[in-house]
Amino acid sequence: MPAARPPIRDALVAAAFRLFLERGFEQTTVDDIVALAGVGRRSFFRYFPSKEDVVFPDHEGCLADMTAFLAASGPEHEPVRRVCDAARLVLRMYAENPAFSVQRYRLTRQVPGLRAYELSVVWRYERALAEYLRGRFAGRPDGTLRADVIAAAVVAAHNNALRSWLRSDGVGDAGAAVDHALAYVQTTYARPADAPAVRSGPAGPGPGPGGDVVVLVSRRDAPLWRVVQELETVLERP
Amino acid sequence: MPAARPPIRDALVAAAFRLFLERGFEQTTVDDIVALAGVGRRSFFRYFPSKEDVVFPDHEGCLADMTAFLAASGPEHEPVRRVCDAARLVLRMYAENPAFSVQRYRLTRQVPGLRAYELSVVWRYERALAEYLRGRFAGRPDGTLRADVIAAAVVAAHNNALRSWLRSDGVGDAGAAVDHALAYVQTTYARPADAPAVRSGPAGPGPGPGGDVVVLVSRRDAPLWRVVQELETVLERP
Incomplete structure (x- = not known):
């Protein structure tokens, strides 16, 4: 968690946003911001390297x-x-x-x-x-x-x-x-956190070239990623 | 395909890069670039809005x-x-x-x-x-x-x-x-360009709550994404 923010920093952000919305970003200077916040220029640059930084404090x-x-x-x-x-x-x-x-x-x-x-x-x-x-x-x-x-x-x-x-x-x-x-x-x-909800096992020699066949039995309501993970394991692929 | 580039534009890019590498980007001005390329400032800004743009012509x-x-x-x-x-x-x-x-x-x-x-x-x-x-x-x-x-x-x-x-x-x-x-x-x-290499079909009522079971038969050498796509179709998910 972030530490508590200094009140001057918050005041600078509030003043900057009020001026940005009233006058526009380009038309607002750091001098305008510090004048409204009632602090000096050095205070501004202690907290923010540039005018852009005050927008993303x-x-x-x-x-x-x-x-x-x-x-x-x-x-x-x-x-x-x-x-x-x-x-x-x-x-x-x-x-x-x-x-x-x-x-x-x-x-x-x-x-x-x-x-x-x-x-x-x-x-x-x-x-x-x-x-x-x-x-x-x-x-x-x-x-x-x-x-x-x-x-x-x-x-x-x-x-x-x-x-x-x-x-x-x-x-x-x-x-x-x-x-x-x-x-x-x-x-x-992501890899699943808990065990797959599907059962599977290799079958005997299959039809045609390439031979080996995988039979996967899955409940229809099993999450797809669990089925895929199980398939990856069975097919021995990363 | 891009149209042929004007020679002046190419000369400006070449001069800019020579100076950027010799002196550094910050230390090179547009005036330096146009002087080396032998053209006027207006020629530079005809082709490039800023010094940054000449780096990515x-x-x-x-x-x-x-x-x-x-x-x-x-x-x-x-x-x-x-x-x-x-x-x-x-x-x-x-x-x-x-x-x-x-x-x-x-x-x-x-x-x-x-x-x-x-x-x-x-x-x-x-x-x-x-x-x-x-x-x-x-x-x-x-x-x-x-x-x-x-x-x-x-x-x-x-x-x-x-x-x-x-x-x-x-x-x-x-x-x-x-x-x-x-x-x-x-x-x-991506969706595959050709037909999936797996065959599948729903089976009868399955064990336990949730009931419905999917049996998928796949050749072991089928690409995993094809198996997954077929599964998506069978499970009627996007």
Whole structure:
């Protein structure tokens, strides 16, 4: 969890957003912001390297939380589920303050410089997830490829749900929407946590060339990924 | 295919890269570039909106090619395969001039402003792929989610292979590496082009609660994705 934020920092963020919305981002200077917040220029730059940074005041903290969360993982954590849980830390930050998040979303759509800044932030989250997965997949065939693709899929799913929620002005359950989106990625890539609900066994010599036949018996209501995992095991493929 | 490029434009790119590598990107001005190329400032800005743009002189053309390629698609094109083919247009641009691509890759690693510019370019490619898939998946459950996730997966796979090739100084077969990476995405998401090689059929009432049982008979050498697709059909899931 992030530490308590200094009141001056919060005052700077509040002043900046009030001015950005009233006058526009480009038309607002750091001097305008510190004047409204009633502090000096040096206070601003103590907390924010640039005017862009004040628009995303919580991302550095969230990135640090995510990195710590991933570093605290053990072999007992299924890696794809773990990066999905890490992505939920970002959602939590947005959902803590829906009104602020919606304001920022609108502002970011209007200002190209903020759009570029946001892309670089998203890229850093994606790299944090990918680096963790690369570690977990080390030594596996196509380990870095799988890590990069899954990290990108997690970020895209998270952002698809997050942006729908922001476009709807923060109405509805953002957590449920993100859970649904991440479940799509987990179903595709994660190894199941519990035992498969299907039974299977190889049959005798089969028809035609290639010979060997697999007969898989599954309950119709078994989750598809469980059936697929069982198939992978039977077919002895990764 | 892009139209032939004006010689002045090529001369500006060559002069800019020579200076970027000799002096650094930040230390080179547009005035330096036009002086070396022997043209006026207005010529520079006729071709490039900014100093950053001269580093990526072919992306606008490539993005236009990609958009046209996707717009020329029909219902006969399997959508995931189609976006993979669209991504190959980007690889082709890089592979046309390996020495230039490797130089640019090194430069982009060193200059944060170019890194941000590159992220915005990659984002535009990804949006072009996602918009196409959103159209193809319109009306399907989770159509926009699937579109966004698959577009991100394609871009991540492409860039994983492209960057490995660039880091190895452009040695080896970039096309083969990208094909391998994109095949991973296609195997995960694409519908097969030909008929499944498995046979299956529902069985009578099965044991226990949930009742209904599926028996799937497959040759052991059938590709896993074909078995999974057949399972999806039998289980009546998307």
